[in-house]
Every structure is written in C-alpha cells, then in structure tokens.
Amino acid sequence: xxxxxDPGAFPPFAVTVDLAVFTVRxxxxxxxxxxxxxxxxxxxxxxxxxxxxxxESAGIAARRELAEETGLSQQTIADLHLEQLRTYSDPDxxxxxxxxxxxxxxxxxxxxxxxxxxxxxxxxxxxxxxxPGLAFDxxxxxxxxxxxxxxxxxxxxLATSFCPPExxxxxxxxxYETVWGVEIDRPNxxxxxxxxxxxxxxxxxxxxxxxxxxxxxxxxxxxxASALHPPLLRPEGRQP
Numbered sequence: 001x002x003x004x005x006d007p008g009a010f011p012p013f014a015v016t017v018d019l020a021v022f023t024v025r026x027x028x029x030x031x032x033x034x035x036x037x038x039x040x041x042x043x044x045x046x047x048x049x050x051x052x053x054x055x056e057s058a059g060i061a062a063r064r065e066l067a068e069e070t071g072l073s074q075q076t077i078a079d080l081h082l083e084q085l086r087t088y089s090d091p092d093x094x095x096x097x098x099x100x101x102x103x104x105x106x107x108x109x110x111x112x113x114x115x116x117x118x119x120x121x122x123x124x125x126x127x128x129x130x131x132p133g134l135a136f137d138x139x140x141x142x143x144x145x146x147x148x149x150x151x152x153x154x155x156x157x158l159a160t161s162f163c164p165p166e167x168x169x170x171x172x173x174x175x176y177e178t179v180w181g182v183e184i185d186r187p188n189x190x191x192x193x194x195x196x197x198x199x200x201x202x203x204x205x206x207x208x209x210x211x212x213x214x215x216x217x218x219x220x221x222x223x224x225a226s227a228l229h230p231p232l233l234r235p236e237g238r239q240p
Contacts, residue, residue: 020145037121041135198225
C-alpha cells in the first residue's frame with residue numbers, strides 16, 4: 001500500500017459488464033437477452049452481464065459472463081469481436097449499491113440458440129423491436145449500442161461481420177436495411193460497394209447462388225479494408 005493512502009477513506013463500489021450482442025435472423029435485427037433468475041428484477045429481461053472479479057479485466061469478465069449466462073461454446077465466445085461501447089455510472093442505476101458498468105457491443109452472423117446459466121434463468125435471441133422494458137438501465141445501453149452499430153456501418157466494413165464467410169451483395173444489403181430500418185436502392189448500393197476499395201472481393205471459380213428473382217448471384221467475401229472511403233451513408237432523412 002502506498003504511504004499516506006487510505007482506501008477506507010473512499011466509499012466502496014462495484015464494477016460490472018453488460019453486453020449488447022446483435023445478429024440478423026430472418027431479415028430482422030435480433031439482440032441477445034437473458035431473463036434474470038435473481039433479485040433485483042427477478043424474472044425481468046436484461047442484457048447479459050455481471051460483476052467484474054477482483055483479479056480480471058473488464059474484457060475478460062465480459063466473455064466469462066457471456067459464456068456463463070448464455071451457454072454459448074467457448075470457441076464461439078473466443079471468436080467474438082467485442083467493442084467497448086461506453087461506461088455507465090449514474091449513482092442510482094443499481095438498487096443494490098453503487099455500480100459502474102462497462103458496456104460492450106458485438107455483431108455476429110446467425111448463432112445457435114443460447115441457454116440460461118449463472119444468474120440467468122433463460123437466454124434467447126429476441127427481435128429488437130419486440131424487446132420489453134429491460135432491467136436496470138439496459139434500455140438505454142441497448143439504444144446506445146444500436147445507434148453505435150448503425151453509425152459504424154457508414155464508415156467501416158462492419159456489415160460483413162453479420163454475413164457468413166461467403167455472401168451475396170443482396171445479403172450484405174439486407175444487413176444495412178435491417179440495422180438502419182430503411183430500404184436501399186439496389187443498383188446504387190451495388191455500385192457503391194464495388195467501387196469502394198477493399199470492401200468486398202468476389203469469390204472466383206465458385207458456384208453462383210440463385211438470387212430472389214431466379215438470377216444467378218455472385219458470391220463475395222470480406223475484403224482487406226477496415227474503413228470505407230468514401231463512407232456509405234444511410235439515405236438522408238430516412239433514419240429509424
């Protein structure tokens with residue numbers, strides 16, 4: 001202990017992690033939710049998360065809690081790209097004590113059904129628009145996470161994270177339409193995507209998938225770029 005420093009002079013508080021994990025299922029944006037099995041808010045829906053242990057970082061705690069509360073495999077959890085969203089520190093956000101939460105968000109292709117565990121009685125993917133009022137301040141965290149991923153689609157190649165390893169441009173467009181809640185002009189979208197260096201690359205010599213109108217559709221994979229130059233902006237005046 002450093003000389004002259006008294007930790008008992010400061011009121012104790014806890015640190016938690018909360019996770020807003022999104023995927024696209026059946027043409028709709030879904031979020032991973034858990035039903036709480038303990039007080040406070042027993043029986044209410046919430047984002048996965050929990051307390052950070054004394055000897056672990058927030059990032060490690062986030063992956064541990066996600067594994068414990070959803071039953072997703074260790075490999076699935078390890079492959080997740082978690083992005084720190086922000087810190088939530090309102091004094092009364094948790095009725096138990098002063099709790100500061102570090103929130104993370106993640107975007108994934110379709111995943112298997114989760115199952116409850118830890119202090120979660122049940123876990124499931126839920127369409128974003130169907131999510132009921134959440135425990136704690138998780139509605140605010142979820143809204144902030146949704147806004148964050150919508151903005152990141154404009155300036156980064158994040159949309160390919162929602163797609164399988166090989167995808168059509170129609171599937172990529174559906175990601176944008178699902179997250180933004182808008183309809184996008186197909187020829188204009190295709191032109192912008194193919195004109196953006198490193199966004200996608202065509203899979204050569206592979207069978208071609210049948211599109212919705214019966215026409216063959218080329219397959220693509222994520223390119224080497226991480227940022228979009230120029231950005232792919234959502235249609236003006238049509239934000240959700």
